[in-house]
Amino acid sequence: MRAAAFAAVVVAALVATASAFGACAQPKVSLAKLEGEVMCPICHTTLDQSNSLAAQQIEQFISVRIARCESEAQIKSDLVENYGTVILAAPPRRGFDLLAWWLPLGGISAAALLVGFGAWRWRRARAAEVEPEEELDPETERRLDDLLAHYE
């Protein structure tokens, strides 16, 4: 009886400990993913490229939140609150930083327009170069037909 009670207490303690310190059963994001999207501010590389103490501290920061089942957005928001926007590898989509997102798209669109316009002009110029076949006047055509009729 005593042994059973003792075992029950041990099991209860283990369960309580596991639930207090246990990892999230279904993490919403992986450390590996965030390591490629979060910067080590002093090394100027993403976390996966650095072994510095700063990078280790930030990885620890992220791991704790992953274990708490926090979402990627929540973790990133916490990171920005602590380390500022420099912590994110991709610039935020607002204010001046928005330019970093739109400039490449604008550049690609402008380049596509330029190429399209160039191709259109080139085709027009080529079409102008090729002279249309001149049609024979009816008299010449009749004489040509007569001549050809001799050889048939």
Next chain:
Amino acid sequence: MRTAKLTGQVVALAAVAGLLGLLVWRLTHESHPPKVGGPAPAFSALNLRGEGKLALSSLRGKAVVVNFFQSYCVPCKTEASALQQAYTQYRKDGVVFVGVDYWDSIAEGRKFVDRHGVTYPVVRDPGGTVADRYGVTGTPETFFIDRRGRLVGAHILGPINQGSNKSLFRESLAVAAKRS
């Protein structure tokens, strides 16, 4: 045809002008260490330990030692107790120490100041804006501001209690604390 050519030239010129503008913006916004003898860059930052902000302007009339650090920086740990000791020694002379914890986790920053018994005001600079204004390139770095709000003495790179930094720290502190 001439209109299309002219349009193309205008677009190309606008693109070049835009890129030049970006280059100029980048160069003018690059952080440069402030000049010694000039005004210390102003800042107002959140206190690390709790609510509220600390503005440098509120310390006018006092000599100020500004120390940039991070909890994960090993040399910062090396100098932490020496800084605290210097603060205890000089505070009666009207010298204020301000720690600036930048690019750091709030929790780790708090642990750092608790572990090293830091009692002077410490602010946090998550985006590194204040560090940028002072042209900080690494940690720890220490600056001295005199009672009139000018940067004086040396700009100390590395722990204040190692090598030639020891005498630089004492001399710079004496210059900052001097009553004119």
